Amino acid sequence: MTLIDLANPTRFLALTARILPWLAAATVLLLAIGLYQAALAPDDYQQGATVKIMFIHVPNAWLSMFVWGVMSIASLGTLVWRHPLADVAAKAAAPIGAAFTFLALLTGSLWGRPMWGTYWEWDARLTSVLILFLMYLGLMALWRAVDDPSRAARAAAVLTLVGALNLPIIKFSVDWWNTLHQPASVMRMGGSALDKSFLIPLLVMAVAFTLLFVTLHLAAMRNEILRRRVRSLQMMQASRVAFSNEIGGARGQNASNEVGAA
Amino acid sequence: MIMSLGPYASFIVTSYAAAALVVALLIGWIALDYRNQTQRLRELEQRGITRRSGRSATEL
Numbered sequence: 171m172t173l174i175d176l177a178n179p180t181r182f183l184a185l186t187a188r189i190l191p192w193l194a195a196a197t198v199l200l201l202a203i204g205l206y207q208a209a210l211a212p213d214d215y216q217q218g219a220t221v222k223i224m225f226i227h228v229p230n231a232w233l234s235m236f237v238w239g240v241m242s243i244a245s246l247g248t249l250v251w252r253h254p255l256a257d258v259a260a261k262a263a264a265p266i267g268a269a270f271t272f273l274a275l276l277t278g279s280l281w282g283r284p285m286w287g288t289y290w291e292w293d294a295r296l297t298s299v300l301i302l303f304l305m306y307l308g309l310m311a312l313w314r315a316v317d318d319p320s321r322a323a324r325a326a327a328v329l330t331l332v333g334a335l336n337l338p339i340i341k342f343s344v345d346w347w348n349t350l351h352q353p354a355s356v357m358r359m360g361g362s363a364l365d366k367s368f369l370i371p372l373l374v375m376a377v378a379f380t381l382l383f384v385t386l387h388l389a390a391m392r393n394e395i396l397r398r399r400v401r402s403l404q405m406m407q408a409s410r411v412a413f414s415n416e417i418g419g420a421r422g423q424n425a426s427n428e429v430g431a432a
Numbered sequence: 433m434i435m436s437l438g439p440y441a442s443f444i445v446t447s448y449a450a451a452a453l454v455v456a457l458l459i460g461w462i463a464l465d466y467r468n469q470t471q472r473l474r475e476l477e478q479r480g481i482t483r484r485s486g487r488s489a490t491e492l
Binding site for chain 2: 265273
């Protein structure tokens with residue numbers, strides 16, 4: 171099956187029906203393995219057991235940016251290739267990305283309080299992620315504000331691509347500015363600075379959360395396709411009612427004219 | 433074996449509980465939305481409003 175085949179929503183729905191149960195099972199399995207490994211991971215020599223927050227905070231932080239990246243590619247699909255499922259993908263991803271970003275902010279705050287002595291600091295990393303969260307909310311509001319999905323899609327796609335400028339700012343904020351947030355310790359030049367006992371559970375959790383996103387995203391896309399079918403059937407129903415009223419009105423008018431003539 | 437989470441156990445437990453709650457809400461919302469959409473489609477079809485192709489709107 172090619173990408174062109176998936177442009178057909180009915181084929182896409184058939185595909186999601188087949189693969190969603192497998193994806194959900196793989197997600198549950200990997201989450202269970204990741205959580206087990208996270209529970210067994212040793213305490214950090216400086217942070218103690220609070221290092222366990224990393225296994226939930228870092229995957230959410232990565233996904234907050236990854237989901238916006240997915241939405242940006244989908245936006246290109248809307249604006250450049252006009253792929254019929256591109257705006258469906260972008261719209262369905264926004265609430266999921268917002269949830270991951272919220273969790274990244276919340277767990278980061280809960281990690282920061284015992285380690286930094288504060289829940290929040292207006293440093294470049296924290297502020298740029300907060301801006302990302304607000305952009306997710308703005309995008310969701312935009313989708314709800316415009317009734318016609320194709321008109322909303324184009325405006326949302328432009329906003330998403332402009333918002334993508336924030337992604338390198340988030341990634342490199344810890345290098346460009348002096349921040350309370352630590353610099354990158356996994357994806358950095360010279361390899362990961364994390365010990366294997368932390369790195370392996372972290373990577374398993376990251377893959378598990380990515381699978382969770384893929385599963386939820388496909389399910390949300392399926393819902394969005396069904397919502398658009400509801401909308402088009404409702405419009406069809408409304409146009410039938412309007413047409414029958416028009417016919418009925420014209421017949422009534424003719425009848426009254428005939429009575430008047432008689 | 434009971435895991436020892438040290439003096440900051442409440443921060444660790446709250447983080448994991450919040451993540452579990454938000455993920456559960458997401459799953460619940462998506463499942464509920466699916467049920468609502470398929471129900472609305474069935475209602476429309478029962479009123480005789482069908483797709484131009486003639487196929488069921490809930491057909492996968």
